[in-house]
Amino acid sequence: MTTILYARVSTADQTLAHQEEQARKHGFEIDHVIADQGVSGITTELKNRPEGKRLYDMLRRDDVLVVRWVDRLGRNYQDVSDTIREFMRRGVAVRTVINNMTFDGATKDPMQQAVRDALIGFMAATAQAQAEATREAQKAGIEHARAHSADRYRGRKPTYDRTQYLAVRDLLTQQVGTSVIAKSVGLTRQTVLRIKVAPEQAEAALASWGV
Template structure:
């Protein structure tokens, strides 16, 4: 079985159309393309995403999984490493369409497995480091812009009323942290809004 997994956050510039086209170019039937949209790869674990759960169910007996890059699965080292090891244990072959890198769960040679796992660990660590570095550079850039041109800097307006926040979280299956980041509010506020809507 050949599957394709895609994930689209609100900031990475990817679209479902480009990922469906990527899957088509690699011979994956559209019915086996699974894309989680509006989901942070850093704040929302793979196990908390609806489409990813379907991917793991379909691959329980092995198969080939195409992803554009490993960060589509997760941008956190621990989560990506654990998820990939789970796939490897199921005998899944993971292929990255961006550069052809392959992680083969069917490998039996000890050296091949050790090399695979070492490269995987490095890529997982690099993915998290790159994400955190970009966030830090973005934060510094915003702070600099506010200092040098406060009259020109306008942040993204967000509707942060309880109904909008809870509806967005439900629609995207997002965590408290990811929802707080999306609306620029605190996790405590998100929790309060969820409680208010539940009681209503």
């Protein structure tokens, strides 16, 4: 049995090192780490990503695939659902670091299968909903910046960049504490609180400075 951690890293998400550290802290003994850098989970299916293809080739029956959460597999409902079910058919167990969920084909009880499949659908839908919410916030921020660009006043330059902003938003959705987020992304607690209270204004500030 081999345990493989798959990580997807883009400007909107946590670093590879952080995802691996999280997995090991939660007790996962990782044999291999596979990662796709700068790949969208919305537009590119796992099987079409450079390292995603390699992952499909590597996984064998009784192996364990570890991901921080199902959104690392993708942010599209159908894609995530199909991917997890495909791995289960292959005899691979999919485990998440967050919430310590396990999806496999071990159970033969129809009721347990129904509950498992419903949970897969719910988590896949949540991953897509979060992606769409983030995209709408970005759009609102850009439109806000454009609407106020006529006076050419941009205010003080943000003390955070877009990667930090999106990492804060991602961690806030996971109910991570403000102080922990600040330490994790290298910002002050006050900055994290400003992003938490007014995410659209924080996004608008980035957009107005072209960050």
